Amino acid sequence: MKKVLFIASEAVPFIKTGGLADVVGSLPKYFDKNEFDVRVMLPKYLCIPWQYREKMIYKTHFYIDLAWRKQYVGVFEMEYNGVIFYFIDNEFYFAGPKPYGYIHEDIEKFAFFSKAALSAIPVLGFEPDIIHCHDWQTGLIPVYMKERFQGNEIFRRAKSIMTIHNLKFQGIWNLKKIQDITGLPQYFFTPDKLEAYGDGNYLKGGIVYADMVTTVSQSYAEEIKTPFYGENLDGLMRARSNSLVGIVNGIDYEEYNPETDKRIPHNYNAVTFRKEKYKNKLDLQKELGLEVNKDRMMIGIVSRLTDQKGFDLIAYMMDQMCQDSIQLVVLGTGEPKYENMFRHFAWKYNGKVSANIYYNEDLSHKIYAACDAFLMPSLFEPCGLSQLMSLRYGTDCQGDRRS
Ligand code: ADP
Ligand code: GLC
Numbered sequence: 001m002k003k004v005l006f007i008a009s010e011a012v013p014f015i016k017t018g019g020l021a022d023v024v025g026s027l028p029k030y031f032d033k034n035e036f037d038v039r040v041m042l043p044k045y046l047c048i049p050w051q052y053r054e055k056m057i058y059k060t061h062f063y064i065d066l067a068w069r070k071q072y073v074g075v076f077e078m079e080y081n082g083v084i085f086y087f088i089d090n091e092f093y094f095a096g097p098k099p100y101g102y103i104h105e106d107i108e109k110f111a112f113f114s115k116a117a118l119s120a121i122p123v124l125g126f127e128p129d130i131i132h133c134h135d136w137q138t139g140l141i142p143v144y145m146k147e148r149f150q151g152n153e154i155f156r157r158a159k160s161i162m163t164i165h166n167l168k169f170q171g172i173w174n175l176k177k178i179q180d181i182t183g184l185p186q187y188f189f190t191p192d193k194l195e196a197y198g199d200g201n202y203l204k205g206g207i208v209y210a211d212m213v214t215t216v217s218q219s220y221a222e223e224i225k226t227p228f229y230g231e232n233l234d235g236l237m238r239a240r241s242n243s244l245v246g247i248v249n250g251i252d253y254e255e256y257n258p259e260t261d262k263r264i265p266h267n268y269n270a271v272t273f274r275k276e277k278y279k280n281k282l283d284l285q286k287e288l289g290l291e292v293n294k295d296r297m298m299i300g301i302v303s304r305l306t307d308q309k310g311f312d313l314i315a316y317m318m319d320q321m322c323q324d325s326i327q328l329v330v331l332g333t334g335e336p337k338y339e340n341m342f343r344h345f346a347w348k349y350n351g352k353v354s355a356n357i358y359y360n361e362d363l364s365h366k367i368y369a370a371c372d373a374f375l376m377p378s379l380f381e382p383c384g385l386s387q388l389m390s391l392r393y394g395t396d397c398q399g400d401r402r403s
Contacts (some may be wrong), residue, residue: 005128006040009137010250019385026252028083044087073116107173114140136171139206141152162210167231172204216383221246249383263365284370290356300371305334310377368393
């Protein structure tokens, strides 16, 4: 039996800001339980809904050193859908209203999390063969595994994997500050290790020190070796190309299933979709104050509102698009300029454009089910899950090259 521990900053159903949470939360349950024991370790954020927090069972606690502080580490455990989740508790770091905030705070938060996660492993009664790290928040883990944790047999034996979900986010901060916070010796802060262009860089550390590096599609694995997509690390990606593989993401077919989805008003399947799917459109039109008409072509967007997702292109085309008999339903949060852009068009094309500038899981499912087409004109997309979700609901996809 291979034992695998995922360590990440978010996972459904506990905490989600994007596709990372979908993958970390749903992949473990699809491994063959006779061959793999896959568990997950997360921060115990105070913003995890109480319905989950109240079910977490206290296992133990201890203290670790971080910079000049001694920090409490609580370890909690909970089983969900047959998968064991561990939670690292510390209310100083994990009390905010969202998992991420100011980068300088996050840099310290995830140095703490990485060190605490590794320190917790020997007391779990679960010795992983593979420690699987996701994105920059866990980039220090492969580094620490090869440094101070080498004293422990578990870490000498275990292999590490670093998965890049998005190379744009690297966890970059002042080198001296990172050195103080992480307690790593000077030796680690050279251009072949954690230093990059004068700063400290967590993800770079993870990519340099992990035994294997993966990313979330084969095409992204190729793209990040080029200067255009490489986010200044393309040289490193080329240097590690023997250990770099792209494995395309999937979606959770149970969670995203139009036949059983409790979040949508009218369930349907591949046989009944002609008779049933449009009823979801009529309901959504009513709910959002759009013209109720089954013949209107409804286009959906469910997305983080950042430049990665290509919304500048939409801004440019919006007036032209709205001359046609379409409806556009947007659900997303992010950069104020895109939030305001969609608010503006919802005002200008009242009854035609609906801007829902917030995060809401229920509404996202209703949009996937109701729309005729999904729009995702990303400038780059490591994998993208929204387009796969749309296809699962029989909604056509425009924009993304991978689907
Ligand atoms: P990324 O991880 O780059 O944000 P993905 O397409 O991989 O993009 O995953 C996005 C995930 O986040 C999907 O599950 C999508 O439904 C969800 N999502 C994004 N924005 C919202 C929102 N405002 N409300 C609900 N779900 C959202
Ligand atoms: C990132 C990427 C997205 C990918 C997701 C899950 O957030 O932007 O393309 O689908 O991670 O791997």
